[in-house]
Amino acid sequence: MSESSMEAGNIKVALHINRNNFEKYSNWEMTGWEFTHLGMAAPEPAKIIATEADVLVVSSGLRIGSEIIKNMPSLKLIQAHGVGYNLIDTDCAQHAGIYVCNCAGANARSVAEHVVMMMLALLKNYKQYEDMIFSGRQMEAKIHCFENGLPDLFGRRVGIVGYGAIGRKLSVILSGFGCRLCYFDTVRADTSGENIEFMPLEELYSCSDIITLHVPVTPETKTMINTETLKLFKRGAILINSARGELMDHNAVAAALLSGQLGGLGADTLAPEPYLPDNPLICGLPDEVMLHVALSPHIAGITESFFSSAYERCRGNIEAIIRNERPECIVNGL
Numbered sequence: 001m002s003e004s005s006m007e008a009g010n011i012k013v014a015l016h017i018n019r020n021n022f023e024k025y026s027n028w029e030m031t032g033w034e035f036t037h038l039g040m041a042a043p044e045p046a047k048i049i050a051t052e053a054d055v056l057v058v059s060s061g062l063r064i065g066s067e068i069i070k071n072m073p074s075l076k077l078i079q080a081h082g083v084g085y086n087l088i089d090t091d092c093a094q095h096a097g098i099y100v101c102n103c104a105g106a107n108a109r110s111v112a113e114h115v116v117m118m119m120l121a122l123l124k125n126y127k128q129y130e131d132m133i134f135s136g137r138q139m140e141a142k143i144h145c146f147e148n149g150l151p152d153l154f155g156r157r158v159g160i161v162g163y164g165a166i167g168r169k170l171s172v173i174l175s176g177f178g179c180r181l182c183y184f185d186t187v188r189a190d191t192s193g194e195n196i197e198f199m200p201l202e203e204l205y206s207c208s209d210i211i212t213l214h215v216p217v218t219p220e221t222k223t224m225i226n227t228e229t230l231k232l233f234k235r236g237a238i239l240i241n242s243a244r245g246e247l248m249d250h251n252a253v254a255a256a257l258l259s260g261q262l263g264g265l266g267a268d269t270l271a272p273e274p275y276l277p278d279n280p281l282i283c284g285l286p287d288e289v290m291l292h293v294a295l296s297p298h299i300a301g302i303t304e305s306f307f308s309s310a311y312e313r314c315r316g317n318i319e320a321i322i323r324n325e326r327p328e329c330i331v332n333g334l
Helices: 003-007 019-025 043-049 066-070 088-095 109-121 125-132 138-148 165-176 201-207 227-232 250-258 305-324
Strands: 012-017 033-037 055-058 078-081 097-102 157-161 180-184 210-213 237-241 262-267 294-295
Touching: 003 227, 012 305, 019 305, 043 066, 043 227, 055 305, 066 088, 078 305, 097 305, 109 125, 109 165, 109 210, 109 237, 109 305, 125 138, 157 201, 165 180, 180 201, 180 250, 201 227, 210 305, 227 250, 250 262
Parallel strands: 012 033, 012 055, 055 078, 078 097, 157 180, 157 210, 210 237, 237 262, 262 294
Antiparallel strands: none
């Protein structure tokens, strides 16, 4: 596609996102924009290449490898519809001069709310007491709470691993609960005026009542929660993972739950995805331990506000490409 046609707004956009969702939230009434919907299943690379697209807007579950990138000469932008981009070959795209961008921050509030929900559910033994009510044991549950008391989120030490947009939004919400907050990130943040302190990672693990993960999948973070790091946790601590399942060694986490080293697990994402029935965190734990596990189907960030914000970000980046300007949230170093 020539620069003049780009400037006129004539652009081919291939979409690997839910079509109904796109039509409901995108509000893209753009003259000259030609859309190809690839569906939600993973299409063959040849089908993606055949679109001859200038822009790919893709979900986090679609792999965009070198075969696709090298055979799409018109491609100028690969736009992740969400935050994750670990299935995109960013090095190949960088070499080809193709921007890879994500929607960093668009789901920060949504994910932070979901994380707090999991924290409260696990602290308050929500699943256990709900099961008792449905089995006709409401008074037994109530007496048990009178005798033992329910934990408060107030005053708990919460360690936030990864202090980006989600971590910062979470710290604001948890400050309202009266939590004692610490964070670790590879880059020290300016937290002046905030109710949070930096800690080395091992120290954060050892002193936190709740540890919540908000980092991308990289060679350094893959299975960062493993047998050795779990030994550093305060016994009975709760682990929350709303980032990526690949951050955890699932067998090690299951073993820590069985031993009581972990007092609870809240996970919005496991690996691999789709979740498999033989995953040790789904099938390998006895019922009494599963009462302290809260799983959701990787939906923490997909709220109405996120969709509106993400589509606005995607549209803005496509318009930047048309104007031959740099888009926002570039993740591949261009």
